[in-house]
Amino acid sequence: xxxxxxxxxxxxxxxxxxxxxxxxxxxxxxxxxxxxxxxxxxxxxxxxxxxxxxxxxxxxxxxxxxxxxxxxxxxxxxxxxxxxxxxxxxxxxxxxxxxxxxxxxxxxxxxxxxxxxxxxxxxxxxxxxxxxxxxxxxxxxxxxxxxxxxxxxxxxxxxxxxxxxxxxxxxxxxxxxxxxxxxxxxxxxxxxxxxxxxxxxxxxxxxxxxxxxxxxxxxxxxxxxxxxxxxxxxxxxxxxxxxxxxxx
Amino acid sequence: xxxxxxxxxxxxxxxxxxxxxxxxxxxxxxxxxxxxxxxxxxxxxxxxxxxxxxxxxxxxxxxxxxxxxxxxxxxxx
Numbered sequence: 417x418x419x420x421x422x423x424x425x426x427x428x429x430x431x432x433x434x435x436x437x438x439x440x441x442x443x444x445x446x447x448x449x450x451x452x453x454x455x456x457x458x459x460x461x462x463x464x465x466x467x468x469x470x471x472x473x474x475x476x477x478x479x480x481x482x483x484x485x486x487x488x489x490x491x492x493x494x495x496x497x498x499x500x501x502x503x504x505x506x507x508x509x510x511x512x513x514x515x516x517x518x519x520x521x522x523x524x525x526x527x528x529x530x531x532x533x534x535x536x537x538x539x540x541x542x543x544x545x546x547x548x549x550x551x552x553x554x555x556x557x558x559x560x561x562x563x564x565x566x567x568x569x570x571x572x573x574x575x576x577x578x579x580x581x582x583x584x585x586x587x588x589x590x591x592x593x594x595x596x597x598x599x600x601x602x603x604x605x606x607x608x609x610x611x612x613x614x615x616x617x618x619x620x621x622x623x624x625x626x627x628x629x630x631x632x633x634x635x636x637x638x639x640x641x642x643x644x645x646x647x648x649x650x651x652x653x654x655x656x657x658x659x660x661x662x663x664x
Numbered sequence: 665x666x667x668x669x670x671x672x673x674x675x676x677x678x679x680x681x682x683x684x685x686x687x688x689x690x691x692x693x694x695x696x697x698x699x700x701x702x703x704x705x706x707x708x709x710x711x712x713x714x715x716x717x718x719x720x721x722x723x724x725x726x727x728x729x730x731x732x733x734x735x736x737x738x739x740x741x
Contacts, residue, residue: 450727451681509730565687571679571709582682604686607705
């Protein structure tokens with residue numbers, strides 16, 4: 417597990433921003449490889465990836481304690497980390513804590529957002545109940561998932577028939593609602609208006625990490641379907657298909 | 665809306681980045697002339713939808729678009 421030392425210019429900015437809770441902030445850092453990593457920011461100076469800490473702990477307080485412990489113990493490079501060694505952050509976006517979680521607070525000054533006006537930004541903002549904001553859980557025994565795509569040569573499926581990290585799918589139960597490619601476009605609020613009529617079947621091993629959520633309305637679609645994100649992807653030989661379903 | 669086909673280099677990079685939803689990624693693109701195009705949708709790591717036409721050979725870098733949250737970056741210091 418690696419920690420990220422936040423550059424001094426960003427540190428001074430973070431020090432003037434509100435905490436998420438006592439002693440820490442939560443944000444997303446873009447590291448130099450271009451990857452976005454969500455993590456805890458401790459003392460405005462150290463960034464620890466949430467996924468690194470979550471592998472070991474399930475509740476937030478324990479995760480914070482562990483992250484603090486990591487700081488005291490120093491980086492441990494013997495475990496796989498979401499942050500490659502020698503990386504640096506060039507942008508950090510802070511997450512705002514949901515107002516309804518601030519019990520007992522009389523006045524809350526809303527944070528001023530950067531002036532995004534594009535429709536895409538509204539779609540992104542609407543995704544607050546979506547899978548990427550959900551806690552990381554694990555797959556059950558023999559749990560099956562489906563993925564709908566317009567492309568037969570889906571680039572998220574590796575040559576050895578696994579999924580790359582960060583790939584979306586849905587549960588087999590939810591996929592029963594999808595009879596056509598356009599059903600998938602509506603149910604999972606997809607921006608690509610061509611039918612997502614290529615259906616892949618994913619059979620990950622038990623305890624594969626994932627996030628589960630509900631597709632929020634976006635791109636003129638209703639959403640409402642279950643969506644999951646395979647945080648670390650899936651191993652080789654876990655993806656079958658695609659099967660072609662009717663377009664409409 | 666233009667549909668720009670990204671080269672293999674960028675497809676490989678996008679393979680290593682998470683999706684923004686099933687089958688798509690939202691990206692920001694930096695062009696060699698300094699222009700920055702934000703929140704472009706890319707399908708299957710190669711089909712990039714954009715209102716501003718550009719030559720894919722002129723891409724200097726691309727990265728995942730950040731969600732609309734409070735942003736702190738060197739640009740705003």
